Amino acid sequence: MKPLILVTNDDGVNARGIRALIESMRPLGDVLVVAPDGPRSAQSSALTVTTPLRVKKLEEEDGLVVYQCNGTPADSVKLAINRIAHRRPDLVVSGINHGTNSSISVIYSGTMGAAMEGCVSDIPSIGFSLCSYDPNADFTQAMQYATKIAQKTLNQGLPRAVCLNVNIPVVPYIKGIKICRQSDGYWSEEFLRREDPSGRSYYWLTGQFINAEPVSDDTDEWALEHDFVSIVPVKVDMTAYEYLKLFSSWEEKTKVNSIEK
Amino acid sequence: MKPLILVTNDDGVNARGIRALIESMRPLGDVLVVAPDGPRSAQSSALTVTTPLRVKKLEEEDGLVVYQCNGTPADSVKLAINRIAHRRPDLVVSGINHGTNSSISVIYSGTMGAAMEGCVSDIPSIGFSLCSYDPNADFTQAMQYATKIAQKTLNQGLPRAVCLNVNIPVVPYIKGIKICRQSDGYWSEEFLRREDPSGRSYYWLTGQFINAEPVSDDTDEWALEHDFVSIVPVKVDMTAYEYLKLFSSWEEKTKVNSIEK
Numbered sequence: 001m002k003p004l005i006l007v008t009n010d011d012g013v014n015a016r017g018i019r020a021l022i023e024s025m026r027p028l029g030d031v032l033v034v035a036p037d038g039p040r041s042a043q044s045s046a047l048t049v050t051t052p053l054r055v056k057k058l059e060e061e062d063g064l065v066v067y068q069c070n071g072t073p074a075d076s077v078k079l080a081i082n083r084i085a086h087r088r089p090d091l092v093v094s095g096i097n098h099g100t101n102s103s104i105s106v107i108y109s110g111t112m113g114a115a116m117e118g119c120v121s122d123i124p125s126i127g128f129s130l131c132s133y134d135p136n137a138d139f140t141q142a143m144q145y146a147t148k149i150a151q152k153t154l155n156q157g158l159p160r161a162v163c164l165n166v167n168i169p170v171v172p173y174i175k176g177i178k179i180c181r182q183s184d185g186y187w188s189e190e191f192l193r194r195e196d197p198s199g200r201s202y203y204w205l206t207g208q209f210i211n212a213e214p215v216s217d218d219t220d221e222w223a224l225e226h227d228f229v230s231i232v233p234v235k236v237d238m239t240a241y242e243y244l245k246l247f248s249s250w251e252e253k254t255k256v257n258s259i260e261k
Numbered sequence: 262m263k264p265l266i267l268v269t270n271d272d273g274v275n276a277r278g279i280r281a282l283i284e285s286m287r288p289l290g291d292v293l294v295v296a297p298d299g300p301r302s303a304q305s306s307a308l309t310v311t312t313p314l315r316v317k318k319l320e321e322e323d324g325l326v327v328y329q330c331n332g333t334p335a336d337s338v339k340l341a342i343n344r345i346a347h348r349r350p351d352l353v354v355s356g357i358n359h360g361t362n363s364s365i366s367v368i369y370s371g372t373m374g375a376a377m378e379g380c381v382s383d384i385p386s387i388g389f390s391l392c393s394y395d396p397n398a399d400f401t402q403a404m405q406y407a408t409k410i411a412q413k414t415l416n417q418g419l420p421r422a423v424c425l426n427v428n429i430p431v432v433p434y435i436k437g438i439k440i441c442r443q444s445d446g447y448w449s450e451e452f453l454r455r456e457d458p459s460g461r462s463y464y465w466l467t468g469q470f471i472n473a474e475p476v477s478d479d480t481d482e483w484a485l486e487h488d489f490v491s492i493v494p495v496k497v498d499m500t501a502y503e504y505l506k507l508f509s510s511w512e513e514k515t516k517v518n519s520i521e522k
């Protein structure tokens with residue numbers, strides 16, 4: 001039986017990036033698409049808990065079925081695995097996102113929220129992002145790398161509770177693939193203030209990414225700036241193990257006497 | 262000058278839990294509240310990028326100012342730090358959440374999304390959650406621990422890019438505080454299917470948490486089941502460092518010849 005590949009994204013089922021990803025996956029197996037019905041950028045691992053979810057089949061042909069849903073990327077993966085797929089997916093891929101999800105963006109990214117969700121369900125999962133917000137960006141090289149990295153993941157699997165954050169630069173010739181750590185960075189000056197016609201303020205989220213360690217050559221930011229595809233293996237376990245000992249002095253045990261008082 | 266403590270949550274500015282947290286923080290400094298105008302559960306680190314944000318002042322008295330905004334918990338923290346606070350907060354606290362955020366819930370939690378956001382901005386940050394969804398739950402012990410843990414954090418600071426995920430059991434006598442790692446776990450059977458009056462399906466997210474390692478005594482789940490407050494130090498850097506070497510065989514460098522073809 002061919003592998004079943006679940007495809008989703010956060011730019012919505014009609015985005016060019018998900019069409020590129022679907023085409024990249026079709027040579028590798030049967031493709032099931034369950035994706036948001038419109039843009040859900042920066043939705044992180046958000047789930048829809050206060051409104052019901054609805055699903056609609058959009059396309060069906062040999063080896064490809066496409067559904068949209070009214071939820072988030074993480075909802076889409078949960079729905080696909082629990083309610084839509086007739087068998088357990090062998091791979092979850094998300095993207096190809098219009099815009100980078102390197103460095104700190106991993107915590108906000110709906111693309112990576114979907115990959116995390118696949119990973120939590122113990123299915124090898126990958127988020128793909130193209131480092132361009134241009135709606136006409138060229139996905140050709142990105143598609144080749146998506147196929148290659150997905151094939152390798154199908155062949156070798158991934159460690160439990162680890163998914164991949166793949167970012168792809170937009171340059172004439174990509175130099176190859178680098179395995180990286182997440183760069184330290186942040187967004188600065190983040191809100192644009194405007195006034196509506198009645199004089200009341202409102203704010204638009206905006207800002208500029210600052211790479212806090214531009215000279216380190218082992219980060220995803222460095223790889224992308226040097227024309228490499230970056231792959232960061234990302235953990236679901238967010239425990240800061242290296243500090244457990246430091247915090248051990250914070251532990252306390254209430255004395256039985258004081259309990260009985 | 263007194264410390265400035267930024268308080269937010271994901272249950273909304275009118276929730277009992279944030280009122281409990283405000284009261285817990287007032288003895289420690291000046292309190293600035295910027296919180297969502299209604300429930301934003303399971304919003305993770307989601308940001309609002311497609312609609313403008315609005316802010317409204319609700320209360321002002323000596324040592325306490327309360328604002329609501331129409332965004333997510335993470336938006337609230339960004340807005341507070343960038344646009345509302347007159348000085349840089351010394352501490353960000355989020356909660357007290359109505360319901361647990363232990364184990365895998367950390368990745369979905371809006372409470373922890375807010376704490377992560379404070380942490381990304383280099384401010385010591387803590388998410389507090391009470392292990393009860395009962396709207397009339399007793400916050401008395403939780404408030405005492407919130408004050409104690411916040412005071413310790415103000416005194417000692419936290420390591421850079423690390424925040425605290427604090428969960429508090431609802432039991433007659435809490436036995437103390439345990440420093441823990443995030444338990445391995447997942448949610449099972451997650452969607453309830455219903456039909457609307459015209460016969461179309463819709464789904465409600467639901468399910469049951471499964472602790473994948475019930476006998477390990479170093480996890481947050483274990484601590485909570487044994488009547489301790491659990492503190493997990495949580496990292497913003499999600500890199501799976503232990504697997505960087507494993508993946509190094511995936512690296513490739515395109516040959517100059519093939520580039521020039």
